[in-house]
Amino acid sequence: MNDNHNSFEKSDEMRRYEKETGRYAIWRGVVTEGFRKWQKGEKVYHRDKERVSLYVSDETKSKWLDFTKNNGELTISKLIREAVAAFIESKSNGPQHRLSKLNPQTISNISHTLKEPLTSIKGYSQLLLENYREKLNGQVLETVKNIFEQSILLEKKIINILDNIKVESEYDVLLIEDDLATIRLITSYFESKGFKCKGVASGSKGLEELGNTIPKLILLDIILPDLSGYDICKTIKSDKEWTNIPVYFLTAIAGSEVEKNLGGTKVDGYILKPFNFSDFEIIFDILNKN
Structure with a gap:
């Protein structure tokens, strides 16, 4: 049988491999590595997986080889798979999920550190608006009003994110x-x-x-x-x-x-x-x- 990728007669085993995997047993007159692995009983990835190529400098490659010598066998492809999985997980979990793993005292300290200066900013801007509004020119007045309004928005964000965190319990x-x-x-x-x-x-x-x-x-x-x-x-x-x-x-x-x-x-x-x-x-x- 002849086709555009193969000029050799295929065996029944080759046809079965191509039917099961959707991959070629022979390509350009050469028996494929995938078919050889399949014959040995090794896992062959189907076409729902794609190969990703990675180009790196000689220096990076050398550093990687030195790293694997000291840290055991770890292929680039495995590194990419783990990095992609970690990235997806980190993006799936919002900031509140990550903050919930912090010590409750740490969260309290962060909240306190942010609220202390914010109290002064909000208080002084409110004081200027209430007691010195008539003495402020238009541009300064608008600036102070903007400071006061932004301080309120920041206060709400602190409350919504930090003060409403449900800290994961360390015990049942x-x-x-x-x-x-x-x-x-x-x-x-x-x-x-x-x-x-x-x-x-x-x-x-x-x-x-x-x-x-x-x-x-x-x-x-x-x-x-x-x-x-x-x-x-x-x-x-x-x-x-x-x-x-x-x-x-x-x-x-x-x-x-x-x-x-x-x-x-x-x-x-x-x-x-x-x-x-x-x-x-x-x-x-x-x-x-x-």
């Missing part, structure tokens, strides 16, 4: 419990199930922790050295940032007594001590859904 469960042995036990148990748990030994520390990060769920002792678990739960459920966090009491108080005091706490449930680990099934159901 916040345990507010004053007994250190119980903290160690529950923390180890959650870790054995693939979840991270952070324990704090007082109510005030628990509320402070919530100011830094939002957990998926809170386990809360009722009798604590500083605050009542009932009051802490009310505080959490009345705060717009925390109200949707599931809260479960973990207490040695009798169940009947707990029931009497649930009104107004909006708690999601409770687990009594001494507990069985099977009591935590509902907790894991919530964690897995989140």
Whole structure:
């Protein structure tokens, strides 16, 4: 059989290769490398992939070869694939997604650093407009008005970007419990199930922790050295940032007594001590859904 790319008779194996891959088995009278690889059982890319050529200087090539000697085998094509994938991922994630990975204190510091000078700029420009408007000539007045308006726009951007960032939690469960042995036990148990748990030994520390990060769920002792678990739960459920966090009491108080005091706490449930680990099934159901 003759055609424009091949003057040799093709074997049945060659025809099958061309049908499966959409590539030539023979090109300009020479058996193709793709066909040879296919015969050996190696992966052959189909035509939905394109070869990308890259031209570099001898100096760059030399540096690349030296780099691969010190860092193991890494081809240019692999580098391009990884770079393209990283670029696409970075463009898919907006600035708020990247900022959400920062430490909460870092975000707070950035916000504070930007707002401090902005307060003076906005305040002085507003003061000039309110008290000295009649004394300013037209051009200066327009300039001051523009400064004031731009400061308001910048303030809104800071609030929209920095102050509304949902910081990714470093753990799944916040345990507010004053007994250190119980903290160690529950923390180890959650870790054995693939979840991270952070324990704090007082109510005030628990509320402070919530100011830094939002957990998926809170386990809360009722009798604590500083605050009542009932009051802490009310505080959490009345705060717009925390109200949707599931809260479960973990207490040695009798169940009947707990029931009497649930009104107004909006708690999601409770687990009594001494507990069985099977009591935590509902907790894991919530964690897995989140």
